[in-house]
Amino acid sequence: MTNAAEFRTCPITGKKVFKTTQNLMWINAVTAVVFILIGGIMALLVALTRWPAVHLLPADLFYRFLTAHGLNMLIFWIVFFEIAGLYFGSSVLLNVRLATPKLAWLAYLLMLVGAVMVDIMVFTGRADVMFTSYVPLMAHPLYYLGIILFAVGALIGCGIFFATWAIARAEKTYEGSVPLVTFGLTAAAIIAVFTLSAGAIIYIPTFLWSLGIIKNLDAAMYRLIFWGLGHSSQQINVTAMVSIWYLLGALTVGAKPVNEKICRTAFVLYILFINLASEHHLLTDPTLSSAHKIANTSYFMYLAVLASMIHALAIPMALEVAQRKNGYTKGLFEWFTKAPWGQPGFPALIFSLFIFGFIGGITGVAYGTEQLAIKSHNTWAMTGHFHGTVVGGTTLAFMGLTYYVIPLIFRRELIGKKLATIQPYIFGIGIVLMSLGMGAAGTLGSPRRHWDVTFAVSIIPFSFDPTVILFTTVAAIGAMLAVTGGAIYVLVSVLSVFFGRKMAANEAKII
Amino acid sequence: MPITSPEKYWWKPADKQEKIWITLSLIWCLILFAMMPLWHIYGKQNPSAEPLKIRPADFMKVSNVFIEKYKVGEESGIAIVEPPAGVDVYLRGQMWNWVPILKLKKGVSYKFHISSTDLMHGFSLQPMNMNFQIVPGHDNILNFTPTEAGTFHIICNEFCGINHHTMVGKIIVM
Numbered sequence: 001m002t003n004a005a006e007f008r009t010c011p012i013t014g015k016k017v018f019k020t021t022q023n024l025m026w027i028n029a030v031t032a033v034v035f036i037l038i039g040g041i042m043a044l045l046v047a048l049t050r051w052p053a054v055h056l057l058p059a060d061l062f063y064r065f066l067t068a069h070g071l072n073m074l075i076f077w078i079v080f081f082e083i084a085g086l087y088f089g090s091s092v093l094l095n096v097r098l099a100t101p102k103l104a105w106l107a108y109l110l111m112l113v114g115a116v117m118v119d120i121m122v123f124t125g126r127a128d129v130m131f132t133s134y135v136p137l138m139a140h141p142l143y144y145l146g147i148i149l150f151a152v153g154a155l156i157g158c159g160i161f162f163a164t165w166a167i168a169r170a171e172k173t174y175e176g177s178v179p180l181v182t183f184g185l186t187a188a189a190i191i192a193v194f195t196l197s198a199g200a201i202i203y204i205p206t207f208l209w210s211l212g213i214i215k216n217l218d219a220a221m222y223r224l225i226f227w228g229l230g231h232s233s234q235q236i237n238v239t240a241m242v243s244i245w246y247l248l249g250a251l252t253v254g255a256k257p258v259n260e261k262i263c264r265t266a267f268v269l270y271i272l273f274i275n276l277a278s279e280h281h282l283l284t285d286p287t288l289s290s291a292h293k294i295a296n297t298s299y300f301m302y303l304a305v306l307a308s309m310i311h312a313l314a315i316p317m318a319l320e321v322a323q324r325k326n327g328y329t330k331g332l333f334e335w336f337t338k339a340p341w342g343q344p345g346f347p348a349l350i351f352s353l354f355i356f357g358f359i360g361g362i363t364g365v366a367y368g369t370e371q372l373a374i375k376s377h378n379t380w381a382m383t384g385h386f387h388g389t390v391v392g393g394t395t396l397a398f399m400g401l402t403y404y405v406i407p408l409i410f411r412r413e414l415i416g417k418k419l420a421t422i423q424p425y426i427f428g429i430g431i432v433l434m435s436l437g438m439g440a441a442g443t444l445g446s447p448r449r450h451w452d453v454t455f456a457v458s459i460i461p462f463s464f465d466p467t468v469i470l471f472t473t474v475a476a477i478g479a480m481l482a483v484t485g486g487a488i489y490v491l492v493s494v495l496s497v498f499f500g501r502k503m504a505a506n507e508a509k510i511i
Numbered sequence: 512m513p514i515t516s517p518e519k520y521w522w523k524p525a526d527k528q529e530k531i532w533i534t535l536s537l538i539w540c541l542i543l544f545a546m547m548p549l550w551h552i553y554g555k556q557n558p559s560a561e562p563l564k565i566r567p568a569d570f571m572k573v574s575n576v577f578i579e580k581y582k583v584g585e586e587s588g589i590a591i592v593e594p595p596a597g598v599d600v601y602l603r604g605q606m607w608n609w610v611p612i613l614k615l616k617k618g619v620s621y622k623f624h625i626s627s628t629d630l631m632h633g634f635s636l637q638p639m640n641m642n643f644q645i646v647p648g649h650d651n652i653l654n655f656t657p658t659e660a661g662t663f664h665i666i667c668n669e670f671c672g673i674n675h676h677t678m679v680g681k682i683i684v685m
Binding site for chain 1: 513539
């Protein structure tokens with residue numbers, strides 16, 4: 001164990017980076033990258049199977065690998081990265097040592113053991129249940145236990161974030177209010193607490209049910225509470241991603257929020273209302289009343305949409321103001337055209353912002369209408385929607401940030417800076433093609449989670465309009481590009497973290 | 512900077528542009544907010560609003576009674592059923608069929624009871640692309656009025672096991 005008080009001072013920001021924080025960030029971030037590698041290989045195989053011209057895997061492996069893809073990407077990669085982000089947002093940004101580092105290691109171990117358990121169950125064919133594991137489809141009890149352990153670990157991670165915050169406040173390591181990025185991450189951590197609580201409420205009885213201790217679980221009740229975890233966990237991602245947008249803006253062009261009040265109020269709106277987005281999954285369900293559906297998805301939800309609209313103004317505005325200060329004042333758009341497109345953080349930020357807003361966000365709000373849900377529920381358009389939000393948005397923002405975390409926190413120079421710079425373009429364009437292809441095919445009826453949209457082996461013959469196959473192919477080509485971008489990301493970050501030149505203590509180079 | 516603490520008094524009034532944007536956004540959110548309930552009143556296609564729980568075994572029984580009573584034929588081992596107007600229609604999702612095949616009349620209103628006797632299924636009517644979640648233990652009650660003649664298919668769009676992709680049903684409208 002390193003001494004908890006040992007720290008260095010960042011030559012660029014003047015922040016204290018404690019050795020324990022650095023180690024814990026390192027292990028969580030590196031583990032996240034291992035899981036995106038697993039999830040990425042699954043993505044490649046799944047995409048090559050959905051592509052009718054290739055149709056690579058047999059049906060059983062397709063459904064198994066699709067389950068693995070969802071869990072490794074949506075949960076393991078993102079949450080491990082977010083825990084690293086929470087330790088950064090509290091300890092580094094508030095200049096304070098991390099609270100209870102030993103407990104933080106325990107949290108990490110719980111998450112790791114949980115994730116490995118889940119992966120073993122899935123890959124050995126004992127949990128072919130998809131990411132959602134809808135009751136009464138049953139997995140091996142260790143699958144549910146793995147998820148519970150992972151969630152408990154993540155919950156401890158959130159607790160350490162709050163505890164670190166409290167220490168900083170008590171020891172007055174910052175003046176006035178916390179920085180905006182920490183504020184945003186606090187919103188994310190609060191959302192994480194009620195999200196993970198919903199997870200505990202549903203996974204513990206499901207675990208007991210898989211052991212035979214509980215006899216009956218209502219399938220509709222499972223769906224209602226599961227989505228309190230399943231969708232709300234994506235709201236943690238949204239909130240963390242928006243915080244990272246502000247951070248990337250600062251790192252790339254020196255952007256600072258124009259009006260702190262507006263940005264912070266928007267984060268508070270997220271905390272209060274965004275959880276209700278989970279109700280969108282239930283719009284075509286039986287049993288729930290129309291009043292219930294309308295109250296949750298129509299009335300309150302749009303206040304969270306308003307928050308996103310506010311960030312959608314505040315972030316580009318901050319970028320423009322900063323760039324104009326940097327001297328790019330010609331015309332309306334010189335600030336944008338002369339932006340640092342040649343370093344990875346800026347294109348990652350812009351692609352993430354646009355894909356999240358225009359592909360993920362707009363489709364999300366539209367499909368979240370009760371009547372439009374009839375046209376899109378469980379179709380491939382849904383898959384297109386959340387690849388716009390969580391892949392094009394969150395994952396791309398996290399990728400862009402990684403290229404700064406490696407030199408700034410891990411003190412290694414990037415290997416393959418040129419590759420890192422083109423990576424957001426390849427990944428971003430890939431995700432755009434893929435999400436739009438999925439959206440178009442889904443709008444024509446193509447289902448999600450489906451091994452064969454040509455229905456070659458169905459008893460009652462059926463075939464889609466051939467346009468579906470065309471758009472499926474577009475999506476598959478996009479997926480190939482995105483997988484290439486993902487591979488570059490893994491390559492650059494792994495090489496840099498392990499073999500990059502160690503930077504001198506006073507070396508003030510961002511990238 | 513967003514990574515440093517803001518100046519002491521950061522609770523400042525919004526700028527004019529910010530106010531315009533937020534007002535426009537709020538108006539748009541209110542329009543969206545009004546659309547969903549309004550469509551319930553004035554629109555013709557809405558999800559089920561009649562909650563009903565039914566045990567899978569009971570749904571199996573009532574749907575079998577329905578099939579036997581109005582059966583007119585068989586295709587690929589699945590009963591073809593032609594219910595008269597005014598009779599409740601029972602459609603069962605099961606691994607991996609939609610049972611029965613239905614023969615309906617154009618312009619007649621039918622009250623559908625759709626449920627599952629095993630896992631979750633996804634009712635997906637093609638080519639109109641109308642989708643509903645089918646949950647075992649719960650009856651998804653929907654009122655359908657076919658407006659054109661022809662053959663329509665129901666695919667399953669909720670994962671329901673290894674042969675999920677073979678699950679196709681049929682509705683013939685005369």
